[in-house]
Amino acid sequence: MFKYPQQVEVGTGAGTGPASAIYTLMPGFYAVHDRQPGTPAPEAAYLFNDGTIAVFQGAPDQAEVAAAPEKLGPVYALQAGGSPAVPTGLVLIRFSKGITVEERQEEIRQAGYGVAERLSYAPNAAWLRSRSGNIADALSGINALREIPAVENVEPQMLMQSARR
Numbered sequence: 001m002f003k004y005p006q007q008v009e010v011g012t013g014a015g016t017g018p019a020s021a022i023y024t025l026m027p028g029f030y031a032v033h034d035r036q037p038g039t040p041a042p043e044a045a046y047l048f049n050d051g052t053i054a055v056f057q058g059a060p061d062q063a064e065v066a067a068a069p070e071k072l073g074p075v076y077a078l079q080a081g082g083s084p085a086v087p088t089g090l091v092l093i094r095f096s097k098g099i100t101v102e103e104r105q106e107e108i109r110q111a112g113y114g115v116a117e118r119l120s121y122a123p124n125a126a127w128l129r130s131r132s133g134n135i136a137d138a139l140s141g142i143n144a145l146r147e148i149p150a151v152e153n154v155e156p157q158m159l160m161q162s163a164r165r
Contacts, residue, residue: 023076085158094125111144
């Protein structure tokens with residue numbers, strides 16, 4: 001499997017303040033991505049996105065790793081003992097007002113990412129995906145994105161169980 005960072009900081013650009021949240025890797029859990037929606041997963045500890053992502057406790061068997069390593073991913077928690085959070089591989093970047101994503105396209109590419117989705121309502125923000133397409137690279141490269149001039153916020157998309165208030 002890929003090497004995932006132990007912690008993922010969410011928040012501001014370089015030198016603009018402390019992280020607003022820190023996700024910590026949950027040992028003993030792994031996620032399986034790109035499952036058929038609604039497919040039963042009786043051994044799953046958690047299901048996300050109508051079952052397209054399943055979280056399992058333990059370690060994946062070697063046959064599963066060999067067959068489709070790109071479908072396996074890490075599981076994080078927002079706080080110790082907290083609910084699981086599963087990264088999708090997408091990263092949201094937001095620049096200062098008046099700076100468009102297009103203006104920073106080359107810096108984004110040099111950081112190892114490409115634009116996955118432009119946000120028509122926010123020309124200074126976009127969803128990015130690592131150029132390799134794997135989640136480990138998306139999470140590991142977040143600090144490089146923070147170093148791009150005029151970045152205000154960078155955060156990975158993390159799926160979590162909804163909570164009732």
